[in-house]
Amino acid sequence: MAGSPSVASLFAQRVVVGVGDLAVSNNVQVVLSTYALGSCIGVVAYDPARKIGGLLHLMLPESAIAPEKAARQPAMFADTGLVQFFRQLGGLKAERSAVRVFVAGGASVIAGQDNFRIGERNTKATLAFLQQHAIRVALTDVGGIHNRTLHLEVSTGAVTIKKPSSQDQVSLAA
Numbered sequence: 001m002a003g004s005p006s007v008a009s010l011f012a013q014r015v016v017v018g019v020g021d022l023a024v025s026n027n028v029q030v031v032l033s034t035y036a037l038g039s040c041i042g043v044v045a046y047d048p049a050r051k052i053g054g055l056l057h058l059m060l061p062e063s064a065i066a067p068e069k070a071a072r073q074p075a076m077f078a079d080t081g082l083v084q085f086f087r088q089l090g091g092l093k094a095e096r097s098a099v100r101v102f103v104a105g106g107a108s109v110i111a112g113q114d115n116f117r118i119g120e121r122n123t124k125a126t127l128a129f130l131q132q133h134a135i136r137v138a139l140t141d142v143g144g145i146h147n148r149t150l151h152l153e154v155s156t157g158a159v160t161i162k163k164p165s166s167q168d169q170v171s172l173a174a
Contacts, residue, residue, distance in 0.1 A: 012153075017055045020076030024054035024088045028155035037105035037148045039119035041078065041126045043085065044102040044150060046157045046172035047094040053154040053172075054094075056085040060118070061125035078125040086135070100172040101135060102159055103127065104150055106142040119143070139170055 017023045017034040025032065032055040034042050043056040056075060063070030063077035074080035089099065106123035123142045130137055141148065141161055149162040157173030 017057050019057055020059050020073050020081075022054065022056040022075045022081065022085050022088065024052070024085070024092055024094075025154050026050065026052045026092045030154045032152040032154065033150065035149045037150065038107050038109040039105070039122060041103060041105040041122045041142075042148065042150045043082065043126060044104070044152050044159055044172065045085070045089055045094070045099050046102075046152065046154075046159075047089070047098045048100065048157050048173040049098055050092075050094060051154060051157075052089060052092045052094040053152050053157065054085060054089050055150065055152055056081055058082075058122065058126070061121045078122060078129060082126065082129045082133075086133075096135065099135065100138040100157070101130060102139045102141075102170065102172060103130075103137055104141040104148050104161060107144050107146055107148070109145060109147060138172060141168075 012031050013029050014031045015023045023032050028051055034057040041058050046053045058078050058081045059076045061078045063080045070077050070080045074084045106119040108119050146163045151160040159170050161168045
């Protein structure tokens with residue numbers, strides 16, 4: 001019946017990824033979610049053959065500004081968080097060559113002049129890391145002035161992107 005929830009959606013388990021955190025899963029009942037990406041970057045990775053997904057919510061481009069914080073919370077920074085993220089995906093046996101990546105966020109949400117350009121710097125650091133490590137980025141939704149919320153369905157590779165005025169869905173399965 002139209003509008004009825006599927007059996008899978010009734011038993012789905014939502015894992016919320018906070019700022020400066022990450023989660024990976026090979027459980028097809030899991031939906032990974034992160035909320036209110038402003039200048040932060042959300043990196044979604046998905047291995048469609050093995051149904052392994054992950055979500056990283058990084059906050060700053062370089063760990064050198066706070067090495068002690070980076071040691072305690074490496075996912076907070078692009079340079080340390082991306083290393084940890086792909087290491088954990090590999091721990092679940094995701095094949096790096098098969099992984100499809102979606103990068104979102106990096107907005108300039110501060111009204112007026114943003115001298116620090118954190119969103120822009122986060123985007124640049126993330127994309128540079130991925131290129132340097134030959135990790136193919138399938139899709140991006142970066143920049144602008146609006147925050148984003150992301151949801152990854154591990155069962156299908158579907159990524160929902162919510163902005164204040166729109167909602168889109170992309171697939172990392174193909």
